[in-house]
Amino acid sequence: xxxxxxxxxxxxxxxxxxxxxxxxxxxVVALATTLVLVALRDQIVFFYxxxxxxxxxxxxxxxIRLGGLVKDGSWxxxxxxxxxxxxxxxxxIAARYTGILPDLFREGQGVVAEGSLGPxxxxxxxxVLAKHDENYIPKEVVEALxxxxxxxxxxxx
Amino acid sequence: xxxxxxxxxxxxAFAIATVSAVGGFAFWRSGQRIALVLSQGAVLQFILIAxxxxxxxxxxxxxxxxxLLAANNSHSLKPLIFKISGVWGNHEGSMVLWIxxxxxxxxxxxxxxxxxxxxLLALVLATQSLLTSAFAGFTIFTSNPFAxxxxxxxxxxDLNPVLQDIGLAIHPPLLYAGYVGFSICFSFAIAAxxxxxxxxxxxxxxxxxxxxxxxxxxxxIAMGSYWAYYELGWGGWWFWDPVENASFMPWLAGTALxxxxxxxxxxxxxxxxxxxxxxxxxSLSLLGTFLVRSGILTSVHTFASDPTRGLVILTLLALVIxxxxxxxxxxxxxxxxxxxxxxxxxxxxxxxNNLFLATAVGAVLVGTLYPLLLDALAGTTISVGAxxxxxTFGTLMAPLLLVLPFGPxxxxxxxxxxxxxxxxxxxxALAIFVTILISAxxxxxxxLAPLGLLLGFWVAFGAIAELVDRSxxxxxxxxxxxxRLIGLPRSAWSTAIAHFGIGITVLGxxxxxxxxxxRVTTLNPGESTELSGYTIAFDRFDTVEGPNYLSDExxxxxxxxxxxxxQMLADRRTYVASGMPTTEAAIETYGFSQLxxxxxxxxxxxxxxRVWHKPYITLIWLGAILMACAGFLSLTDRxxxxxxxxxxxxxxxxxxx
Numbered sequence: 058x059x060x061x062x063x064x065x066x067x068x069x070x071x072x073x074x075x076x077x078x079x080x081x082x083x084x085v086v087a088l089a090t091t092l093v094l095v096a097l098r099d100q101i102v103f104f105y106x107x108x109x110x111x112x113x114x115x116x117x118x119x120x121i122r123l124g125g126l127v128k129d130g131s132w133x134x135x136x137x138x139x140x141x142x143x144x145x146x147x148x149x150i151a152a153r154y155t156g157i158l159p160d161l162f163r164e165g166q167g168v169v170a171e172g173s174l175g176p177x178x179x180x181x182x183x184x185v186l187a188k189h190d191e192n193y194i195p196k197e198v199v200e201a202l203x204x205x206x207x208x209x210x211x212x213x214x
Numbered sequence: 215x216x217x218x219x220x221x222x223x224x225x226x227a228f229a230i231a232t233v234s235a236v237g238g239f240a241f242w243r244s245g246q247r248i249a250l251v252l253s254q255g256a257v258l259q260f261i262l263i264a265x266x267x268x269x270x271x272x273x274x275x276x277x278x279x280x281x282l283l284a285a286n287n288s289h290s291l292k293p294l295i296f297k298i299s300g301v302w303g304n305h306e307g308s309m310v311l312w313i314x315x316x317x318x319x320x321x322x323x324x325x326x327x328x329x330x331x332x333x334l335l336a337l338v339l340a341t342q343s344l345l346t347s348a349f350a351g352f353t354i355f356t357s358n359p360f361a362x363x364x365x366x367x368x369x370x371x372d373l374n375p376v377l378q379d380i381g382l383a384i385h386p387p388l389l390y391a392g393y394v395g396f397s398i399c400f401s402f403a404i405a406a407x408x409x410x411x412x413x414x415x416x417x418x419x420x421x422x423x424x425x426x427x428x429x430x431x432x433x434x435i436a437m438g439s440y441w442a443y444y445e446l447g448w449g450g451w452w453f454w455d456p457v458e459n460a461s462f463m464p465w466l467a468g469t470a471l472x473x474x475x476x477x478x479x480x481x482x483x484x485x486x487x488x489x490x491x492x493x494x495x496x497s498l499s500l501l502g503t504f505l506v507r508s509g510i511l512t513s514v515h516t517f518a519s520d521p522t523r524g525l526v527i528l529t530l531l532a533l534v535i536x537x538x539x540x541x542x543x544x545x546x547x548x549x550x551x552x553x554x555x556x557x558x559x560x561x562x563x564x565x566x567n568n569l570f571l572a573t574a575v576g577a578v579l580v581g582t583l584y585p586l587l588l589d590a591l592a593g594t595t596i597s598v599g600a601x602x603x604x605x606t607f608g609t610l611m612a613p614l615l616l617v618l619p620f621g622p623x624x625x626x627x628x629x630x631x632x633x634x635x636x637x638x639x640x641x642x643a644l645a646i647f648v649t650i651l652i653s654a655x656x657x658x659x660x661x662l663a664p665l666g667l668l669l670g671f672w673v674a675f676g677a678i679a680e681l682v683d684r685s686x687x688x689x690x691x692x693x694x695x696x697x698r699l700i701g702l703p704r705s706a707w708s709t710a711i712a713h714f715g716i717g718i719t720v721l722g723x724x725x726x727x728x729x730x731x732x733r734v735t736t737l738n739p740g741e742s743t744e745l746s747g748y749t750i751a752f753d754r755f756d757t758v759e760g761p762n763y764l765s766d767e768x769x770x771x772x773x774x775x776x777x778x779x780x781q782m783l784a785d786r787r788t789y790v791a792s793g794m795p796t797t798e799a800a801i802e803t804y805g806f807s808q809l810x811x812x813x814x815x816x817x818x819x820x821x822x823x824r825v826w827h828k829p830y831i832t833l834i835w836l837g838a839i840l841m842a843c844a845g846f847l848s849l850t851d852r853x854x855x856x857x858x859x860x861x862x863x864x865x866x867x868x869x870x871x
Binding site: 081082 | 569570573577584594595599601605606610822
């Protein structure tokens with residue numbers, strides 16, 4: 058922010074001023090672009106259906122979002138420990154979650170779980186999302202079910 | 215009968231708005247007469263939409279289920295306040311609320327703007343009418359709120375239980391008042407571009423409208439955040455959800471606009487940029503209201519997504535936003551620039567502020583829209599969550615907060631940075647001291663928390679330093695200082711309070727993120743658990759009947775570290791009409807901190823209980839409330855009430871003739 062005193066005394070010409078503003082602009086925009094690009098490379102999370110997880114051989118520890126239906130008869134609760142199976146009809150992935158599941162977490166309903174695969178192939182969820190609507194199935198889950206041919210749209214949209 | 219009356223009023227308002235828009239743009243040069251006609255048209259639109267809105271409210275209040283909207287979203291057992299708020303708890307009704315606020319702002323301009331140059335007033339009102347016409351047309355043709363249902367059902371389907379909360383009664387109207395208020399800035403920008411004339415008087419007119427909208431939006435976002443915090447029961451106060459981002463982007467742009475309009479008003483500089491920002495801010499508001507409903511963004515907030523409606527919305531958005539930018543591209547060069555200044559000056563500081571805020575808007579926009587683009591282009595589904603935004607937005611805000619306290623201490627045109635720094639040395643020393651003290655006491659080793667605390671304290675103390683400096687506190691007798699302090703212009707006070715509020719919010723965010731503690735455990739009645747010095751005892755478990763729900767209630771007794779005890783009640787409700795369950799978390803406030811307790815579904819008589827201790831979390835919202843207070847205070851400033859704009863407007867009008 059400091060500048061040679063000779064310039065300050067004379068004041069900056071219109072050209073110099075514009076140049077300073079443009080230089081400042083360029084610096085901030087460059088900083089922001091770099092940040093955004095770095096963050097997009099490192100901080101985004103991919104959405105996978107159980108079939109995707111198997112097909113892409115997702116490595117253990119990589120944060121992903123796993124979406125599908127909670128398989129009927131798979132939900133077991135012991136205190137705050139929950140285990141359930143996420144399915145898209147073609148493939149199943151066992152998942153585990155500690156804590157309070159959302160109100161609308163039900164067997165046969167759509168679910169999106171955030172977390173990563175453990176070394177034994179079990180999905181360790183850190184967060185489970187289910188929308189606050191009894192007919193809701195997350196859009197990503199609908200797409201995944203359609204892709205595996207398991208989509209039966211009788212339960213509303 | 216009243217339903218048809220409301221429907222007719224809406225259609226009539228649409229017709230008047232369309233005629234006003236066409237006539238206004240065709241004859242804006244014809245002086246007083248057209249301005250008068252458009253003013254009356256604006257007031258008429260307001261009255262008609264008020265009638266339509268009242269008709270809807272009446273149908274909901276009287277549980278008239280022959281109205282399809284009421285049958286789908288209301289229930290006769292619902293408490294009155296939720297019957298009313300249920301009107302805008304759905305797509306169609308919220309459109310009517312949106313239009314109602316739009317025409318209310320239009321009528322306000324028509325009423326308070328009689329002193330505006332006639333051509334400017336005509337163009338502003340014509341643009342407002344164009345917006346009303348577009349969105350009233352959209353409502354009538356694709357989302358008619360007045361559709362009947364015959365035969366009428368005996369009982370309604372009830373409103374989504376999550377929305378049955380006082381939050382819904384307050385949050386959307388505030389948020390919409392903020393969004394829609396920016397339409398005035400937009401209309402002024404369009405008027406400036408069409409007429410090719412823009413001066414300081416223009417900025418003096420635009421700034422109070424920006425301030426008003428910004429204040430509403432600040433309150434709306436803060437309210438929404440608190441609502442999500444206590445109602446969704448996840449304990450989080452901000453999720454970087456697309457809808458939150460959509461409301462946050464116009465806030466950031468509006469904040470930038472507030473500051474650039476200041477430069478324009480005082481120094482007649484940054485004209486083109488201010489016009490550009492006005493358009494951007496309202497465009498982002500439109501994006502915020504409508505992108506969510508087009509169904510292309512999925513979010514916890516989305517209601518009613520219908521593909522055909524989505525297409526119409528996108529077309530409408532493209533026309534309004536695209537049209538405005540096309541006009542800007544053709545006409546911006548005709549606006550003349552003025553006002554020279556050195557880089558180190560108040561103007562320079564405000565440009566820096568705009569630069570960072572605008573870039574932050576860009577970063578948030580990329581994060582919000584990138585998943586959509588990637589999905590459309592590559593077919594890959596990704597989610598861009600909190601880590602992305604914390605990294606990009608956080609990094610961009612840090613330098614802005616660092617230089618913020620300097621701004622108000624710099625003189626216009628050319629300033630002395632050294633002297634400003636000298637006046638801030640006390641604030642800096644105090645901020646560093648307090649941060650070191652807190653870090654030492656709480657024992658955080660290496661993390662970003664002390665840095666965040668330092669920034670927060672620096673901004674807060676820096677805001678006070680400005681007041682201290684201007685009142686010459688400590689340099690002249692105390693009584694004299696007090697008199698000076700009281701005599702300071704309200705704008706100086708509101709600047710200081712708003713900046714102080716930002717510091718407070720930052721402190722709240724940092725403290726909660728750094729020191730939050732959490733415990734998930736299984737408790738049976740009679741057992742207790744402990745968290746951060748608080749003992750939480752589970753007393754008993756009951757099932758109670760509410761007005762339109764059944765409730766499983768958990769009663770808890772909390773013993774605070776100081777020995778005081780308080781009762782907490784967390785419940786899980788099942789709504790009769792929809793069968794939907796909701797969780798109502800129990801929240802107890804201790805000073806600025808809160809204890810947050812959530813009850814899980816019972817299994818074989820055991821209960822999972824999740825408890826959070828959230829230190830200083832209320833500072834986040836208190837800071838926002840301070841900012842809003844500053845906004846209202848600034849609106850009462852003397853210069854907005856008397857003289858200046860009137861004279862300037864008159865001379866501008868004479869120059870035009």
